[in-house]
Amino acid sequence: MDRRLFLQFPLFASALISQAHSQDNQPPKKGFKIEGNKDRYQEELLIMGGQFDCKISSKDSNGELLIYDTRREEKGGPALHMHHNQDEWFYIISGEFIIKVGDDTFNLKSGDSAFGPRKIPHAFAKISEGPAQMLVLFQPAGSMEDFFHQMAKLGKGVPKDQEKT
Template sequence: MKRRLFLQFPLIASALIADAKNPPVNRPNKGFKVEADKDRYQEELLLMGGKFTCKVSSKDTDGDLLIYHTIRQSKGGPAFHVHHSQDEWFYVISGEFIVKVGDDTFNLKPGDSAFAPRTVPHAFAKISEEEAQMLVLFQPAGLMEDFFHQLSKVGADVPQNQEKTLKELWAKHGMEIVGPPLKF
């Protein structure tokens, strides 16, 4: 039994190494710049109390990474939720946020960051009076970019009669709402 595993391992390992050497087919072959307050594809989104601009698109990374910059005027944030396939990272540029990951709650100020592993419920909320800015990173990108575009079509503030539509949208994109937005 162990001999069989011993003989199979080199075959599996060599296949994985060979696959890792194959370059991604859809990645750009040169760098790019996205200016401050600009979106990678000039598709600024207004949703969840803020303006979202894409800085690195899932199209740029074959779905490996997605980075949004959000400028938020309104207090609050999304519902407590789970990403089944993405890790999420938050980095505060200005203002103050709270981020809850599982049972832990973090107060974030400029320069602070928080990490939410996939499958762990989490949410964030802007708590400062002044405008606040944050970078939000998803790895892998999965369907998150499409989710933000679809959510922006539903509207910035979802009426009660659209709650079912909203939950279906989250589920379609590999997420689940597991609680209300954070109270602060």
């Protein structure tokens, strides 16, 4: 065997393996519909004081995007936290929320949105009476979808709900 070919073979094999793995993780080749108040995979994720329905899975976008629709009955939300690799965007459908991003605090109502950049501590809490609904988007998705599934196994109140952020 030619020495140059022998030395190039590992690079070629690595490229083939990488291509095969990326083909396994390709997003769908067509659109899809998810009905209102339904989860992409018909799962029930009750965590952090709310119901989280996956609308766009990280599997749909090859890890680039994750969108949850969260419906909440009780006041409160998750404790102050941060994501090292994901930006997070909040869009209020109904009700009122308070969103803390770094040193800024925003009061949001229907139609309002807020952006939480990666590596900046943030939190949200429902502050209105009655039901409320919010879209939460993560970009890139990273391992956030797995995180939500692991949290759901721990129970709907974990981590402890916070009334104000």
